[in-house]
Amino acid sequence: xxxxxxDPQALSIQEGENATMNCSxxxxxxxxxxxxxxxxxxxxxxxxxxxxxxxKHSGRLRVTLDTSKKxxxxxITASRAADTASYFCATNDQGAQKLVFGQGTxxxxxx
Amino acid sequence: EAGVTQxxxxxxxxxxxxxxxxxxxxxxxxxxxxxRRVMGKEIKFLLHFVxxxxxxxxxxxxxxxxxxxxxxxxxxxxxxxxxxxxxxxxFCASSHPGSPYEQYFGPGxxxxxx
Numbered sequence: 001x002x003x004x005x006x007d008p009q010a011l012s013i014q015e016g017e018n019a020t021m022n023c024s025x026x027x028x029x030x031x032x033x034x035x036x037x038x039x040x041x042x043x044x045x046x047x048x049x050x051x052x053x054x055x056k057h058s059g060r061l062r063v064t065l066d067t068s069k070k071x072x073x074x075x076i077t078a079s080r081a082a083d084t085a086s087y088f089c090a091t092n093d094q095g096a097q098k099l100v101f102g103q104g105t106x107x108x109x110x111x
Numbered sequence: 112e113a114g115v116t117q118x119x120x121x122x123x124x125x126x127x128x129x130x131x132x133x134x135x136x137x138x139x140x141x142x143x144x145x146x147r148r149v150m151g152k153e154i155k156f157l158l159h160f161v162x163x164x165x166x167x168x169x170x171x172x173x174x175x176x177x178x179x180x181x182x183x184x185x186x187x188x189x190x191x192x193x194x195x196x197x198x199x200x201x202f203c204a205s206s207h208p209g210s211p212y213e214q215y216f217g218p219g220x221x222x223x224x225x
Binding site for chain 1: 115142153156159166170202204206212214
């Protein structure tokens with residue numbers, strides 16, 4: 001079964017609006033992380049939230065984690081054209097360091 | 112501080128040939144990971160080194176793939192012989208022993224097998 005499924009698969013919004021992406025997972029985790037991938041580039045680590053945390057902020061990013069629902073959300077506020085990228089959530093199963101990724105959400109910010 | 116680097120950035124080979132990918136992790140990062148994304152699929156874990164030792168190789172698809180990390184610094188991933196389904200982007204990541212879950216990724220090597 002697939003861990004870390006993102007929703008929606010694609011999202012297109014106007015610059016300045018907020019973008020929300022969701023991620024669901026299936027097993028018990030240690031951490032959940034969000035990564036960004038610009039077209040043709042590598043994965044950039046955005047934020048890590050631990051299983052005992054419920055919310056975390058980093059600049060314009062806000063991540064929430066609901067372990068009872070096995071879900072997380074990434075909110076990007078005041079979006080910019082440079083935020084156009086694919087966003088992936090990734091989880092660590094308890095006791096394992098390997099990351100399990102979802103298919104990602106393709107975010108497009110229209111000027 | 113230099114990030115994770117990978118070489119080459121792109122490789123095009125014919126089916127049956129051999130290709131070797133290289134990854135240089137961030138200095139001081141004992142943990143090194145290989146992942147790959149084949150067309151249309153999610154990014155999948157291949158294996159994990161701690162220094163020069165293979166900690167977890169549960170994601171290696173078959174014995175045509177050989178990863179090494181002699182000396183515990185850079186790592187190579189060799190595919191021999193390459194098959195069409197090996198095409199995709201191969202990512203390397205590294206993490207510090209103090210924060211093993213926070214993995215920093217390289218730009219990836221795009222492998223095309225024709």
